[in-house]
Amino acid sequence: MAEFDVIILGAGPGGYVSAIRCAQLGLKTAVVEGRDTLGGTCLNVGCIPSKAMLNATHHLHEVHENFEKMGLMGSKTTVDWAKMQAYKQDVVNGNTKGIEFLFKKNKVTWLKGWGSIPAPGQVKVGDEVHSAKNIVIATGSEPSSLPGVTVDEKVVVTSTGALELASIPKSMVVIGAGVIGLEMGSVYARLGTQVTVVEYLDAITPGMDAEVAKTFQRILTKQGLKFVLGAAVQKVDAGKKGTKVTYKLRKDDSEVTLDADVVLVSTGRKPYTAGLGLEALGVEMLPRGQIKTDDHFQTNIKGLYAIGDAIVGPMLAHKAEDEGMAVAEIMAGKAGHVNYSVIPGVVYTAPEVASVGATEEQLKEAGRAYKVGKFPFMGNARAKAVFQAEGFVKILADAATDRILGAHIIGPGAGDLIHEVCVAMEFGASAQDLALTCHAHPTYSEAVREAALACGDGAIHA
16 A cells, blocks of 8 residues: 555646645645546646647638738648647647656656545555545546437537547537637637537626627627527437437527537536545535535545535636645645636637626626726737737726726737736736736737726727
8 A cells, every 4th residue: 555645636737736736845646547648638638629729720710811911822721630630639748748747757656547535545546545644636527418418429529529520510519608619619610610509598608798798709600600599409319311409499489400410519517526435435515516625625524625626616727726736735734725706717719708807797796886997909009910909808996996806808819918917906906007007019918908097097099
């Protein structure tokens, strides 16, 4: 029996980051992972490969739509699907091998196999049982499905299957207008697929600032995606004569059937805790399948912790990473902390969409007096020069104190621009603090400053 200070179950963003931090803090650390490669869903079949595909197809869009406008002439670029898939896999391989290197560098032991917890302080991997003073569950999540929908990862797929289709489909129905569905739908729309998104609610991207969501839908529609909102999918029939999606419109209960070559089910994700033995241990669970933890990530079993998608909170890789570092510091006797009010979210379409903090809807519901500073990218010289002037920056600040409460960006580089606001919010900055900070010209970030100026006496270029 090998003995460790910490054993972490799962080598996704939460697990591997936690392991490295544990090792840096002097704890003898092991990670249990049954995949052939480290990195979990994010690096292997999620965040990283999808960003590679988004990048490739964005360049394809630029070639077809904007090159001639810049005087770059020539025959239209065509797609070699096999090479694009190989590029995607190279990106994945480089990242997963990088984590292996970091494990070796930090002396983290990789226990290869699937793990369970037979008793407090024990982790079983294969036929071997290892002991640990502390155990961290970082097993992540898996795609959710719907009644009447059977996923085969060939014709009816989750994001995993969508990343490795045998060929580019002529038509695709995406069930669910959340981040994953819109990112993958965007990829295939750029490749020439007719994409129809069917969403149960009356707006896309649930939880997003309503004004941003409306603008986002308008832009995606211009890019060729079709949207059916307020529609409840009843069944998906995959037969020899093609695949049919039947949905019922909530406004009048009328049924409609769509034909599709491929159906992408992107109705969210759920915690993955199967096979861990939590029920036998007596671990308290929440109604939606998450593991119940206290403010220090500890379960009701002493020495057993949980982080990431397995517990309450947004299912985001960076949220899991922050929790992984925090729980490592707690186990090392330090004060680990996560500021859940400053966790950004990003949609990696073109344009990108990013947000942090409160939306207008949340502030109204809370009865909070606030002011809005907005600036359109149409007023940003850099954005206009690269044909990305659609969208805007919106900053929400307290009406009395001017403290920044939230920010919402749709436009070029939004996923990077949002972090300027994150840092400002972490320090409790006002919109005026941001407005008085010199920004280089010409940059997209000037739009953030202009939105901050708009919270006060007004933007300069709008």
